[in-house]
Amino acid sequence: MTATRRVLGVDPGLAVTGYGIVDGDGVAAIHIVSGILRTRAKDTRPKRLASLFERIGALIDEHHPDDLAIEQHFVAENVRSAMVIGEARAAAMIAAASRGIEVYEYPATTIKQTVTGSGAASKEQVQRMVVMHLNLLTAPAPLDASDAVAVALTRLAALRVEAMLTAARP
């Protein structure tokens, strides 16, 4: 991997969705932008999902990421909360896939392992390591934003591994 790859990381939630865009060329990673998208509790769920879908689409149209990276959820408190997580995830996945952008999913333990070296790291540890990796003066905040940057960094790390494996092939 020598060409620069731009990844949009998303930490989806109905009330708050974190996002982070990172460029990587296989050596260094550069933080482009990160933040959160909030939806209004007084709006209906379909309206909140459409708002997420439209604003993630606007981020894609503005920054032209190559890939979208998202946490792969396996657990939820209950069926109801699992369904809501699925709905928010779909808003991000549809925004990407309807524009021809590939979506990559990583389990939370893989993201933490990649960014901090420990699959059991706290969100605060993830945030501190994101600051280190990207050589930032201030941390992406709130934690939803740093989590989104962390999943983007995980995608870039996976690309580095892929590039090494390709180069090592006889």
Added chain:
Amino acid sequence: MTATRRVLGVDPGLAVTGYGIVDGDGVAAIHIVSGILRTRAKDTRPKRLASLFERIGALIDEHHPDDLAIEQHFVAENVRSAMVIGEARAAAMIAAASRGIEVYEYPATTIKQTVTGSGAASKEQVQRMVVMHLNLLTAPAPLDASDAVAVALTRLAALRVEAMLTAARP
């Protein structure tokens, strides 16, 4: 309710999504179209969701329904399947809400009760009663399509009740 109201009912699923469009004027209901949308198992989940989103959007753009009606899910086999149901539901909800169309949700027992008189009716009983209500020669098939027509009929029944309550107000 004297003006005709057009309702798009959707029975969302990642592999097969049923749809049914029904017009109602408070007296009679007319079946406009129903069927299923399939997605390809070999495609990624984001691509399958984007395909559902785009084809439900195309149905809306072609038939201009006033409302979208969808089953309200409370149960799923496990967290994983709940998340997938949520993702498929979101494809339908975002297609509607991003076009300014209101989404109405009804529990399965309410839909069965409304269409058959029994909240414990089978899908086959629902299908037979859909044929009766709409005076059809052949049943909407497969069962995903008749389930989608049933949720559209439930929305029309709720509108009739609303109209009666409004008329009865002193």
